[in-house]
Amino acid sequence: MKVSYETDLYARIRQELDAVAMIDCHEHLQREREFPTGDDVHVGLLFLHYAPDDLIAAGMPMEEMARVRPNLLLFPNPEADPSLSPEARWRLLEPWYRKAWNTGYCEALRIAIRDLYGIDEFSESTMTKLTEAMRGEIRPGFTRKVFDKAGIDFAMQSPLGPGLVFNPDYNFDCFICDMCDAFTGFPIPELAQQADMDILCLDDYLKVIDFYFERDARCACAFKVARAYDRTLFWEDVPKNAVENTFNRLLAFNDRPDRRDIQALEDFILHYLCRKCGEYDLRMKFHTGIHGGNGNIITNSRAALMANLFMKYPKTGFDVFHISYPYQEELAVLAKNFPNVTVDFCWMWIINPSAARRALSDMLDAVPANKIHGFGGDYIFVEGTYGHAVIARREIARVLCEKVEEGRFSEAYAVELGRMLLRDNALDNFGLEKRRAAYRPRAGEDPPPAT
Structure with a gap:
């Protein structure tokens, strides 16, 4: 559905802005040699930063969020639960994600999985496909690919x-x-x-x-x-x-x-x-x-x-x-x-x-x-x-x-x-x-x- 601000003027200005090679003024991104691999690549990676703050603010217990996230060298998490299937991992997140769906933090993730992984929305039915897509993309060269x-x-x-x-x-x-x-x-x-x-x-x-x-x-x-x-x-x-x-x-x-x-x-x-x-x-x-x-x-x-x-x-x-x-x-x-x-x-x-x-x-x-x-x-x-x-x-x-x-x-x-x-x-x-x-x-x- 076309939204109210998408006028012809907006389209022209947006086209011009999209052509600008942005300078990103602040990041904390991982080195590519620090990228997780194998079973550590799953939806929990997308809940390492920002979105979990909103889910926890909505009431999600911190120990449940810890189970969802991986245990990484750069971000140690001894409470991680590697036994969770993609669907089980999402079942822990879903009630709280729905409560915080409206925030900018969650919108940014939806845009990312749509455009980078071909997934329209987080759901139990899309978790296996999302996990497979992430494991196929996260490797050296991914940062430049996403920046482009x-x-x-x-x-x-x-x-x-x-x-x-x-x-x-x-x-x-x-x-x-x-x-x-x-x-x-x-x-x-x-x-x-x-x-x-x-x-x-x-x-x-x-x-x-x-x-x-x-x-x-x-x-x-x-x-x-x-x-x-x-x-x-x-x-x-x-x-x-x-x-x-x-x-x-x-x-x-x-x-x-x-x-x-x-x-x-x-x-x-x-x-x-x-x-x-x-x-x-x-x-x-x-x-x-x-x-x-x-x-x-x-x-x-x-x-x-x-x-x-x-x-x-x-x-x-x-x-x-x-x-x-x-x-x-x-x-x-x-x-x-x-x-x-x-x-x-x-x-x-x-x-x-x-x-x-x-x-x-x-x-x-x-x-x-x-x-x-x-x-x-x-x-x-x-x-x-x-x-x-x-x-x-x-x-x-x-x-x-x-x-x-x-x-x-x-x-x-x-x-x-x-x-x-x-x-x-x-x-x-x-x-x-x-x-x-x-x-x-x-x-x-x-x-x-x-x-």
């Missing part, structure tokens, strides 16, 4: 180890990797070992940070900070002499500072990282807003808590993830006021498609369009990225159509904006062309042939 179908040029990847700070072992064809903030968590022995440096005092720790930036910052795409999951995003400007004793206590064999002292030390280190990112022109990415999983303190993750950083470090770029949902209106003001703040819609199109659409419409009336990054899949499995990409293009096209119909934009300008949102802004704001060139040899790729 989704219209993704490459993704900015936030790796899940094994290196604490930088993991350039993702192939250049599909990825460029973030540096990740391990520093504010103080895994001191591991950082010292991976840097092959001694850490005997706070000055040594800062030298280790300097080492990682000198080695990796020029070929990374950004510096990712995800601390909103376990602390407030207000980072107080703490002097060094106020935290040196706390750091020394961390080094002690049988001592441990209290949480308030550790947070002050984290604050000091984060400010140091802001200065380093400014020095290397490396944009910082901050998780803000909604948390993954089931339950957290949402008020800790408001982007507005970081306004002191935006003011103190005007030479450092800050990319604010997930539009700080549900605090997106505050973020619109921050992006409007601060030249060094950009808005990132990664994850947002599946969190709440209609809220994302409203937020983009509002921001296009208030925020310079070059400051908005339109898409990041933010998945650990590439099928989810595909479903998310389809939703993102659909919803962005709807917003642009509304602006044309309202007389705010010409059709030509709407198309230009679509390309900015999906590609050009990320290339420009993150400096990705030069960073990709520097990343290529670190990923083990030969330079392109001279022309």
